[in-house]
Amino acid sequence: MSHNLEAHNLDEEALAILKKNDRGGFTIPTARLYPFQWNWDSAFIAIGLATFDQDRAWRELELLVEGQARDGMIPHIIFRKDDSDYFPGPSVWQTNGGGLSASGISQPPVLASVVAKFAQEQGEGSLDRAAALFDAMLAWHRWWHRDRTPDGCPVVCTVHPWETGRDNCPDWNIGMNNMAIDPQLEAYQRKDIEHADPSQRPSHEQYDKYITIVKFGRDHGWDQKVLTNDGPFLMADPGIFFILLRADRDLLWLARKLGKDVAAAEIEGWIADAEANADYFWNADVGAYCARDVRTGEFSEGFSNASALCFYAGIKDQTRLASTIAHMKRIAAKTRFGQSSWDPDLASFESQRYWCGPLWCQMNYMIAAGLAEHGETDMADKMRDDLRSVIELSGFYECFDPVDGSGCIGTDFSWTAALWLAWASPSSVAPTASGQEAANGLN
Ligand code: GLC
Numbered sequence: 001m002s003h004n005l006e007a008h009n010l011d012e013e014a015l016a017i018l019k020k021n022d023r024g025g026f027t028i029p030t031a032r033l034y035p036f037q038w039n040w041d042s043a044f045i046a047i048g049l050a051t052f053d054q055d056r057a058w059r060e061l062e063l064l065v066e067g068q069a070r071d072g073m074i075p076h077i078i079f080r081k082d083d084s085d086y087f088p089g090p091s092v093w094q095t096n097g098g099g100l101s102a103s104g105i106s107q108p109p110v111l112a113s114v115v116a117k118f119a120q121e122q123g124e125g126s127l128d129r130a131a132a133l134f135d136a137m138l139a140w141h142r143w144w145h146r147d148r149t150p151d152g153c154p155v156v157c158t159v160h161p162w163e164t165g166r167d168n169c170p171d172w173n174i175g176m177n178n179m180a181i182d183p184q185l186e187a188y189q190r191k192d193i194e195h196a197d198p199s200q201r202p203s204h205e206q207y208d209k210y211i212t213i214v215k216f217g218r219d220h221g222w223d224q225k226v227l228t229n230d231g232p233f234l235m236a237d238p239g240i241f242f243i244l245l246r247a248d249r250d251l252l253w254l255a256r257k258l259g260k261d262v263a264a265a266e267i268e269g270w271i272a273d274a275e276a277n278a279d280y281f282w283n284a285d286v287g288a289y290c291a292r293d294v295r296t297g298e299f300s301e302g303f304s305n306a307s308a309l310c311f312y313a314g315i316k317d318q319t320r321l322a323s324t325i326a327h328m329k330r331i332a333a334k335t336r337f338g339q340s341s342w343d344p345d346l347a348s349f350e351s352q353r354y355w356c357g358p359l360w361c362q363m364n365y366m367i368a369a370g371l372a373e374h375g376e377t378d379m380a381d382k383m384r385d386d387l388r389s390v391i392e393l394s395g396f397y398e399c400f401d402p403v404d405g406s407g408c409i410g411t412d413f414s415w416t417a418a419l420w421l422a423w424a425s426p427s428s429v430a431p432t433a434s435g436q437e438a439a440n441g442l443n
Pocket of ligand 1: 029034038039040041164165166167168
């Protein structure tokens with residue numbers, strides 16, 4: 001079979017996956033393992049949908065925003081209705097924040113960057129739809145800066161590994177070790193290990209801690225400020241920090257485009273604060289931006305794929321960027337495909353375990369966008385080519401072993417299909433090298 005024919009078939013397969021996972025205006029990540037709408041998944045899925053149906057792509061984002069709580073948070077999962085295949089479902093979260101039935105934590109705020117990208121690519125005609133989402137996005141960013149920034153801490157934080165989207169990355173070990181399992185924790189039955197290989201999923205002890213945090217939120221009526229200041233887990237994540245900084249820049253672009261001067265001034269303040277405090281994450285021992293336990297000040301020891309998002313965030317410290325590139329080159333020499341989620345030189349690296357090593361397409365997409373804007377087009381293009389290779393080799397998995405390219409965990413995965421269509425496929429029209437020309441938007 002010729003390469004082009006294979007690529008053509010993969011385009012068709014990707015389209016079929018997005019259609020199959022469509023639940024009427026929103027797209028689930030994959031059937032059974034993740035049967036609801038997930039926050040940042042939808043943002044990346046919309047990028048893929050826009051390659052063949054712009055209206056449906058906007059719809060994906062509009063339905064995500066429908067889940068917004070009264071305090072501005074856009075939740076990490078929007079349930080709409082229960083599904084016995086999933087734990088923890090709405091009866092465990094018991095949120096009461098308005099909006100739709102949803103979880104009580106958020107996920108990395110990619111949304112505004114996708115809206116800005118669409119507004120740039122689709123021209124003036126798309127501005128009405130972008131404008132209709134503007135207030136919701138502003139309220140959500142304000143929520144991060146107000147409710148997820150603990151008193152006395154200079155940067156935005158997170159209260160749950162699931163909120164980071166990098167669920168059981170070893171980055172969270174310090175925070176998890178510093179917390180206790182609630183002795184009153186109700187008995188529960190995991191569903192994830194019925195749908196995926198348990199050796200690639202989190203341990204039972206980790207799961208008990210995840211549910212302990214949910215119980216704390218529930219016991220405190222989902223008062224997010226209390227959960228942030230007094231909850232069992234409090235870490236600062238370079239992933240959320242860099243993604244939010246980038247999204248703030250993209251929201252600022254949109255605010256100016258829409259003539260929203262008051263909002264623009266508020267956003268400028270957030271950006272200035274973040275730029276002034278990025279060094280909070282700088283782990284001088286490692287020479288990289290790393291996660292940190294806020295209460296003890298302790299740094300995570302590892303270079304993760306979130307460390308590599310500093311370019312995407314528009315960080316300009318050349319010494320720190322050079323050190324980051326040196327790490328990426330060291331890691332690339334040890335793995336074969338793309339940016340792994342964890343450092344292969346550490347004992348905690350596992351090439352196929354959930355966030356302890358695998359390559360994730362959405363992280364590689366953002367990292368490459370940042371590298372291209374920084375002028376590192378060869379590295380950016382290699383990330384795209386590597387994603388193409390692993391998908392050609394293994395198909396549309398949730399993530400991939402960065403050493404041998406085999407597919408891991410969920411199959412028929414929506415964001416993998418979406419980013420194939422928008423980026424990795426030979427027929428996609430958005431080489432990362434063109435990222436240079438746009439100052440804003442996720443290119
Ligand atoms: C897993 C991932 C998370 C993703 C979700 C749905 O929980 O860690 O990032 O959003 O699956 O795909």
